[in-house]
Amino acid sequence: MTAASARPSRRQPNLFAALGLALLLSLSLGACANNAQSGYKTEINDPIEPVNRAIFAFNDMFDRFLFEPVAKIYDAVFPGFVKSGVQNFMRNLRAPIVVANNLLQGEIGDAGVATARFLINTTTGVAGLVDVAATQGLMHEDEDFGQTLGVWGVGEGMYIVLPLLGPSSLRDAAGKVADLAVDPLFVWSNNTHNNWVYLTRGGVEAIDNRARAIKAVEDLRKNSLDYYAAVRSAYGQRRGALIRDDARQQQGGGAAVAMPDYDEEY
Amino acid sequence: MFQRITTHPRRRFLLGALAVMALLALPRPALAEDPTAFIEGLGQKALTSLTTPDINQAEREKRVRGLLRTYFDVDTIARFTLGPNWRNATDPQKAEYIKLFEKMIVTTYAQRFSEYSGQELKVGKATKASDRDTVVSSQIIQQDGPPISVEWRVRSKNGQMKVIDVLVEGISMSVTQRSDFSAVIQTGGGIEALLASLRERTGSTN
Numbered sequence: 001m002t003a004a005s006a007r008p009s010r011r012q013p014n015l016f017a018a019l020g021l022a023l024l025l026s027l028s029l030g031a032c033a034n035n036a037q038s039g040y041k042t043e044i045n046d047p048i049e050p051v052n053r054a055i056f057a058f059n060d061m062f063d064r065f066l067f068e069p070v071a072k073i074y075d076a077v078f079p080g081f082v083k084s085g086v087q088n089f090m091r092n093l094r095a096p097i098v099v100a101n102n103l104l105q106g107e108i109g110d111a112g113v114a115t116a117r118f119l120i121n122t123t124t125g126v127a128g129l130v131d132v133a134a135t136q137g138l139m140h141e142d143e144d145f146g147q148t149l150g151v152w153g154v155g156e157g158m159y160i161v162l163p164l165l166g167p168s169s170l171r172d173a174a175g176k177v178a179d180l181a182v183d184p185l186f187v188w189s190n191n192t193h194n195n196w197v198y199l200t201r202g203g204v205e206a207i208d209n210r211a212r213a214i215k216a217v218e219d220l221r222k223n224s225l226d227y228y229a230a231v232r233s234a235y236g237q238r239r240g241a242l243i244r245d246d247a248r249q250q251q252g253g254g255a256a257v258a259m260p261d262y263d264e265e266y
Numbered sequence: 267m268f269q270r271i272t273t274h275p276r277r278r279f280l281l282g283a284l285a286v287m288a289l290l291a292l293p294r295p296a297l298a299e300d301p302t303a304f305i306e307g308l309g310q311k312a313l314t315s316l317t318t319p320d321i322n323q324a325e326r327e328k329r330v331r332g333l334l335r336t337y338f339d340v341d342t343i344a345r346f347t348l349g350p351n352w353r354n355a356t357d358p359q360k361a362e363y364i365k366l367f368e369k370m371i372v373t374t375y376a377q378r379f380s381e382y383s384g385q386e387l388k389v390g391k392a393t394k395a396s397d398r399d400t401v402v403s404s405q406i407i408q409q410d411g412p413p414i415s416v417e418w419r420v421r422s423k424n425g426q427m428k429v430i431d432v433l434v435e436g437i438s439m440s441v442t443q444r445s446d447f448s449a450v451i452q453t454g455g456g457i458e459a460l461l462a463s464l465r466e467r468t469g470s471t472n
Contacts, residue, residue: 044445080410212411223374224442225463229449233442241436260441262346262399262419262430 044236045158052161056228059166063210068217071210083208085129090205091140092121092128093185100182101143105151105246113138143246146175150243151250159232167235301392301400301420304427308337308418309387309404316375317382327376331368334375339421339428340368346430347443348457355457363457366464373468384409387416398422399430
């Protein structure tokens, strides 16, 4: 699994055009099944499987020969406090995206938490290196526009494997583009021709995330007969779980447990 | 010879005592009061019997198999992971499939527990999922990383509790395995392809 790495490096993309396109794309998906609030979805729509498999094979090669070894070195060389410093710093940079998506989901409380986290960690947390807010019970929670669309009832569309970035869906890929529009670091570095800034951020973040997934990826590789199919399933389920959590919070909690249907006995 | 042993009064007493001791030593999830305690028991058992570094791979696999058969409904899980293909399989295929499936799980988890590094299972609350099923939520507390959320789906069958699925961070192991297997069956053109693949993976011969 190649996690998010370098961002697409177009020259001066028109942000609002990109955002508009992403919205249009995702709204056109709105006709697809709405499975945000309902039960557990086990089937994944993968009409371009041959293409996806080819890109997946490329990503996997890239991962085995370069990405994973680098992540392992990173993991072995740096002590825990450095690695959590990196993670905290990266999360703090993304705080505006989390706040924006919480607001779009109508999660005013969570938006407040994310804002407080940003203010506390940027100041007392030494520019975001230390997660002081977490020690006060303000926990990190990731949000992105793909999840927001899911909460709004947009189906995931088809499954796509992005070169280097890994598993995604039409909805989540559109979400990634939209998130750039509210990402201050991207907007700033893009407008000032300092593209290396967000490319570097993407690279470091990708290595840090990959290092945290070393065991999980090893497990999945070892325990699956068809690695592609296993990753596809895991991705769909994980995104589904995140969106269900958000939708549940939006509806004021509730004890609904979403589980795969285990009673269609054979 | 067996007859002679059982007829000998003193030996009969010894055998009886042994039988009682064996019964007492047997793990009894059947009598576990509630699903939460049941999962706590499973966690305890795994921690005490599987994580010791001073046993070899074969012994660890044996213990994992014992734990698996005691606490998990392997047949139901195997059936689910085969999905609609279950109906098309012949009886010998089903039997071999269950055997290989169990073997794969045992090897995997024996390996995983041999790499144990101080994780702990913190069991949370139980929620009713259906007439028969309860979901017990828990967290794996790691020394070096955030807690991992794990949900156990427990089914009562004939008054006995068994785990039928495990969800890690919202990802069902059964569903993932089923997608994986069904892809192999589709690509390879039938259940024989899956069996061949499983044989190869578990180092089994036909």
